[in-house]
Amino acid sequence: MSHGSSVSSFQKKGKAKLVSIPGTRPSLHNAQLLISTGLPSLDYLLGGGLAVGSLLIVEEDRYDVYSKLFLKYFLAEGMMNGHMTTLASLDMSPQSIISDLPSSGDTNPDDTAVDMTDTQMTIAWRYQNQKSQSSSISSNKFGHSYDLTKVMNSSLIDKVDVELWDGKITEEGKGMVKNKYYWSLLQFIKKRIESGNLSTSFNKAKTNVMRIALHSLGSPLWGWEFSQHEKDHQWESLTAFIYMLRALVRSSFSIGMVTIPSHLFVDPALMSRLTTAGDFVVRLESFQGSEKETNPVFKDYHGLFHIVKLSALNSLVPPLLDSTDWVFRLKRRSLTIERLHLPPELSETVSRDQEETVTKSGPACIGGKLPKHLDF
């Protein structure tokens, strides 16, 4: 029973690395620096968290309801940890996204006084003397719980270095990125990284990371990507942009999260090119309005969560998952990603094909709907 900093006495072997950036922790698998995406279930699927220097691409659901929530969780987690944030959107004003973030239920540890006159523990009485968890973790908490019904306080957002990009100021595209919006956004991000001294070539120790959130990249307002064919090499702008964004993010202490409305792309080749350019790619498929909405298997859930790509960053193997079918569910206060469990097959509901070929009894005027258990 240690009076250490956590309830669990498990300590990772090796010298304890002093993590000085709030909201990050080294991965348990390969000591890679990870940040939380705001959703604990998504962190689990990515191997403990999203690695600093990687790019997560989220393919949007049909009406951009749930992907926007993913983006909001990502931003809210950045606010809670004080990470630098860059948000870009053409479809809706970035100000409206940033002013509607879910608030966290975790209170600041300095504010709460540890209540020492707790009730006596009657069952776990051996833990009575152990210190409670909150005191020494202080500000370096990895992942918070959020409540979607409450909006984050704007005073918390004002304390954080946030820059919004809405496409009003643009410069002409150059080189492979001919589209002016992509080019201007790339320059904007580059300037932000330089001003925050986050580049890995800059030798001083880093004290912060930057979260880059791009909403609805590749939507009709950005360019002609949704077109049938690759008209005049216009796909080049988006694919080159994602590739350059990944390069920027890799060479600095930043993390990129991009949502793309891939359901608008007529040619699936475009999305497969973007998949190779990104590190982690997931796709949301919501049941709203599709025939799967009435499927009893999916009764409790709001959509399928497809993991398209997981990459092996600084390791030989990407994070291994035991299940391949994942679903997401939006409860009133939170969004979770769960394994899809198919209901157990009971003998009455299973249709046995070999019994169908047995001669059907009864008059020929009845259709094939006779139950099979008529004879004993």
Next chain:
Amino acid sequence: MFKNILGKVLKCSETPIPRFLLLTDTSEVCGRGVLWSIMQSHLHNNASIIYLSTELSPEHIKSSLNVKESNGKLHFHDATVDPCGWDNDQPNVNVAQPLHNIMNSSYVKGSGGTQKVVMVIDRLEKIALYQDPLQLIRSLHILASEEHVQQLIVLSGRDVLPENILSAVCHLASAVVYVLPTTPSSCKVVLKKPSGKVLKSHEEFTLTPDLQVQVRKAQSQTTSPSTTDPETDAILAAQTTFNLALTDDQRRAKNNLLLPHTRIQSTGGQIHYTPDDVDDWDDDDPDDDLDI
């Protein structure tokens, strides 16, 4: 559950009002009646309307709408005659210009200040013939997000626009109405609320000559096949060698029967045990923990 979404959209009582309403029809059914019904509601609410017409002349529209009755203002951009300016160097409307420039030109001329207008584009596909699709979509987005525009209503055909443009415009729109060629006429409505909720419904409507609409729930096209009919039940009962049905007497007798476990519960059970000769009956309690 009948939501009457179409009724609310048509009477402009949906709050908040969808900024960008897309009405789609096909070559088999014309959605212009629905469009004029919405315009009637707007005129009754004293809104001013800027109407870009590409098929019908403004005089025809005015006479169909009976504009004299309402107080609202109705301003037309006539793109039916010489839209590209081939005959005349200064046509009424030059459809090659960006759409938001065309629509906003009359707004600036009209009353300034903060009065909100409703913009109507009749037949998007006719405009799409003359403009770059990307530019057109950007113009629609600009128009829908401008402050002085209360609502942008676009009438378009589903089967004459290229699919990618149609899907892009549907993606941008806050509410989409698909008028279907069924009898009686019905339409599917998709409404995206700003809170993120998406409502879909399939509703039937009738349009009266004075452009009032009555909406009711649509009959669902496919009914799930019922597993048993009463007829097949009777036939099946004749097939079996036993009879599962109960007569009334039998049912009453069944209900009155007191089952053994219920009898015990009401009267209390007793355990009668007679020990065998090999039993070692000991009255003591070996653990000393019974507290009877």
